[in-house]
Amino acid sequence: MGSCPQSGESVMGDIAVIGGGAAGAAAFGELLSRYDAGTVHWIVGPQELGRGVAYATRDDRHLLNVRAAGMGVFHEHAEDFIQHAARQLGQVKGTDFLPRRIFGDFIQAQVGARIDAARRLGRSFRIYPESAQHIVVRDEGGYAVRIGGERWLEVTQVVLAVGSLAQRPLRTVSSQALDSGAYALDPWRLERHTSAPRRVLVIGTGLTAVDTLLSVAERWPHAELVAVSRHGLWPFTHSPLPLSSYAGQEALNRDLLACDSVAAMVRRVRQAFDDAEEHDWRSIIDGMRPVNALLWQRLGDARRRQFLRHVRWVWESSRHRMAPASGQAIHQLLEEGRLQVRAARVLAVDGAGPLQVTLRERATQLVSTLGADLVIQATGLDTAIAYGEHELLARLLNDSLAVADPLQLGVLARADGQLLGAHGEPQRGLFAIGSLLRGNLWECTAMPEIRAAAHQLAVRLSDAAVATSRDNVQDMP
Ligand SMILES: Cc1cc2nc3c(=O)[nH]c(=O)nc-3n(C[C@H](O)[C@H](O)[C@H](O)COP(=O)(O)OP(=O)(O)OC[C@H]3O[C@@H](n4cnc5c(N)ncnc54)[C@H](O)[C@@H]3O)c2cc1C
DSSP, X not given: OOOOOSSOSSOTTOEEXXXXXXXXXXXXXXXXXXXXXXXXXXXXXXXXXXXXXTSOOOOTTOBOSSOGGGOOSSSSOTTHHHHHHHHHHSSOOTTOOOBHHHHHHHHHHHHHHXXXXXXXXXXXXXEESSOEEEEEEOTTSSEEEEETTTEEEEESEEEEOOOSOOXXXXXXXXXXXXXXXXXESOTTOOTTOOSOOSEEEEEOOSHHHHHHHHHHHHHSTTOEEEEEESSOOOOOBOOSSOOOOOTTHHHHHHHHHHOOSHHHHHHHHHHHHHHTTTSOHHHHHHTTHHHXXXXXXXXXXXXXXXXXXXXXXXXXXXXXXXXXXXXXXXHHHHHTTSEEEEEEEEEEEESSSSEEEEEEETTTOOEEEEEESEEEEOOOOOOOTTTSOOHHHHHHXXXXXXXXXXXXXXXXXXXXXXXXXXXXXXXXEEEEOSGGGHHHHSOOOSHHHHHHHHHHHHHXXXXXXXXXXXXXXXXXX
């Protein structure tokens, strides 16, 4: 445990929200509107406030994969996002898939409005453009959070909204390739690659890869594009208009909850597809949303492993679909012959630029090597905190305040986000929101889930503060 300050910057009753992305913004804003037992400290790091990884993009080809009507930062969001977007774009329909940039603007506007309201109400809050590096338990109760070097904040409760980890290179990438400057680990920061590549190889065919390919295709119109993933499967596309619900959904969800294996669940979903031949399968997958977390929680580690190994790839493509316009753009690149997709395993990435990428084709098992001037790793969320290099999370693990999920899906936690210790004991006043909770909730990273979780957390933390102050009054002589 690090040395804790004797006199910190704050008083007990304060809360620290750590992380300046969309989940941190949602938690901070919800707390601002209801928490009055102390100061709400928002530690946002050096990035632009509220946007995080998803909404920092300025490329308007990067679209939301949720319809405008479903996007909101706070629990009470009504039509706000549509109205906000209409002010920038003119006419907007709730069924549209809009650029993510606009949602980033919206988050900032929404947080700004909550800040103004909090000021009018005399609520106490502070925002820090630094990162949190260490959390220690105070002898007096609560936590001390170290930010930006040697400054400490004393709080009673902490909300971790730190998102997923920075990408680690695949094990098959040599250090020479990594040092060459021709291997891009962060697909969202390609600005520094200035010379036009003849061939770009993207590792991954999920949503991140789609956005990466669309940006790269525009930026380097003469580059040949290759996308590689084990199954070579793109995300399916959303239907242009919302789909009607499946009449048998309730029965399906009930049956799924009664299934005792992953295979039985898959069979039951397939049966629903067959029974409802006339019905669009996508609405059946969407209709499972209310039970997804419960289904995941009922699987033990062994079955979760089975799911991750055998079903995840097809689940992710079916469940996390791309906007129709993104699908059309990828389709066009394929049709034009500019983009090639390979279902293959990446065996090695080597060389000093151009890089040599060795692949084993899934269908034929044939091994071949392909040259690429730029290789971009677009493999999606990394939540393996035991292996990542996140200073704060590494210290939490080291100090036994957090325990890594056995399948590397974030931390061990209860469904409400409260972290669990090594013996399953809840860590008092220590919560997480967003992708760190995948081990417990599986699907907790999209805005509809995040804003519901932020609201519930703010209610819970506020109620806890009221209960504590009531107990303190009763204890008075
Ligand atoms: C490319 C992409 C597209 C997506 N599109 C959609 C969509 O269309 N619709 C939808 O609903 N969802 C979408 N999502 C899901 C998305 O993850 C969530 O909507 C949301 O952005 C997650 O935000 P977050 O705050 O949990 O994580 P992040 O965006 O990762 O933000 C976490 C922030 O915390 C900061 N941080 C980390 N450690 C510290 C520290 N120690 N101290 C201070 N700050 C720290 C990070 O720098 C970062 O800014 C998308 C996700 C991605 C990646």
